[in-house]
Every structure is written in C-alpha cells, then in structure tokens.
Amino acid sequence: MAATPTSDAPVETLHAGELEIRPDQGLALARGRALTLSVREFELLVAMARRQGAIVKREDLYRSVWGTELRARDRSVDVYVSKLRSKLEAALPDRQFIHTHPGFGYRFQPQPSQDVYMGAPAH
Amino acid sequence: MAATPTSDAPVETLHAGELEIRPDQGLALARGRALTLSVREFELLVAMARRQGAIVKREDLYRSVWGTELRARDRSVDVYVSKLRSKLEAALPDRQFIHTHPGFGYRFQPQPSQDVYMGAPAH
C-alpha cells in the first residue's frame, strides 16, 4: 500500500462561514464538529452551498437533490429547508445561512444574525 | 516506502482520545490497559482510526478489513461495529468513539459524552 495513508486525493471542500462541507464524504462540519444530517438534508446543503449568494429557485434545488422535476404543490424543498435550518441553527446559533426570498426561492449565505432583515427584497 | 518496522522503524501508533492503537502489534490500549479484541474487531478499529473524523462508508470498511467487496445485504460491518462499540464502552464508559451517520456510514472520533449537541429537539 502507499506509504502515505493520507492520500492526496482531491477532497472537494466547500466553505461557508464556520461551515465546512465535503460533498464526497457526506460530511459537514460546524466549527469542526460534525453535523448529523440525513441524505436529503446533506444534498440540499451541498446544492445550496454550491450556489452561495445566489437566489436559487425551488425547481432547481429539487432537481439537484431529488433528481426529478418538482411537481406542483410539492413542498418537499420547504420541508427540508426547515429541517436543515434547525440543525444549522442548533450547531451555529449566531449565524443565519438560509434566507427566504418569497416568490423567488432561497439564498444560501452565512451571515451574522445580529442584523435584522427588513425592507423589500430587491427584485 | 517504509522498511519493515523491525529494527529502527518507529512503531506506528494511532491515538484517539484515551485510546492508543498499534496496528503492527495488534495492540489497543485504553488508558494504558490492553483491550481484548478479536482479529476482525481490531482491524475494524484500525481502519476507522486511520480515517478519524471522516465518515467512512461500509463498503470501504469492508474492503479494508475483509479484503473483498461488500455484498448486498451483508451486515458484517454493522455486527462488528456493534461488538467494537460494546468493548470500547466497557473500557472507556465516558466516551463515544463510533458515530453512525445513517445513509452514509460510520465516523470514528473520540468525544466526551457530556455535550449533547443534537439536531432539532426530538418531537
């Protein structure tokens, strides 16, 4: 076997604030501590983190995570966003990651929770 | 490549919390006290300890320990994880080492039992 157990295999790593995500390993770390996410939750996190800063439509998220087209009245994305939020908040109470843009979709971006988000979203 | 660790070569030693593992010697120490592990249990421990902190898929663990491909419906890994856990817990009751990530695999990481950082509060 190779002398170095730590192979130089390219481990894709996404960063978002205090979050570290390794898509290939199914691992998400918050301040170094592993989160326990379900497959759907994890994939959703990855899909959003990959489009950090952009508003992503539910249709796109659904396609990325579920692999098929979002059907009308399917609230799956909302439900899993909710689950993800509560786990992220449990791990990093001071930060907000997932922002809702009513009528458009969700935006993933780490942000201190201190500032209140008011005013009309720019559209 | 490392020479045969007979003479001058340092004995490979893995550390994980209060655990010390010497793969070449088939020895695992918990707070200095040797654990009595079977071959499979020991190899599994080594395989996991070498990837400390990462989530390792059952397929990978099986390949490392059994040397062949994991067949569908083979629960060997689960069974030995269970055995390992109970021996580790018997030796170090206050620590948890093997964490299950449903849908992904297992993660080996020493962790004080005190902190309770789960996801959402159980409904």
Added chain:
DNA sequence: CGGTTTCTTCACCACTAGATCACGAGTTTG
C-alpha cells in the same frame, strides 16, 4: 479430540428518514 473462541449469517425490532398532509402565520391585492 473436546472445549472454547471467533466468524458468519439470520431474525427480530426499534428507530430514522422520506413523503405528504394540514394548519396557521405573514403578505399581497383589491
């Protein structure tokens, strides 16, 4: 050999995750 330990596999069951539904809060419109 006979007793003991280990490995493999099976079976049962608790628990988890996924899909949906349902209710309600908050917004927008007219």
Added chain:
DNA sequence: CAAACTCGTGATCTAGTGGTGAAGAAACCG
C-alpha cells in the same frame, strides 16, 4: 377587511436502515 398566496413546520404513515442477540459453522488450542 377578506380572499388568495406564500411559507414554516408539526404530525402522520410507511419503507428502509441500523442495533444486536443468537444459532451454526469454522478455526483454535491445549
């Protein structure tokens, strides 16, 4: 203000996953 939407999220149902005791088979060992 009321109707129509958009979202958040608890609850429910079901299928699937994982934990683990136990039975046999195989390997060990004095």
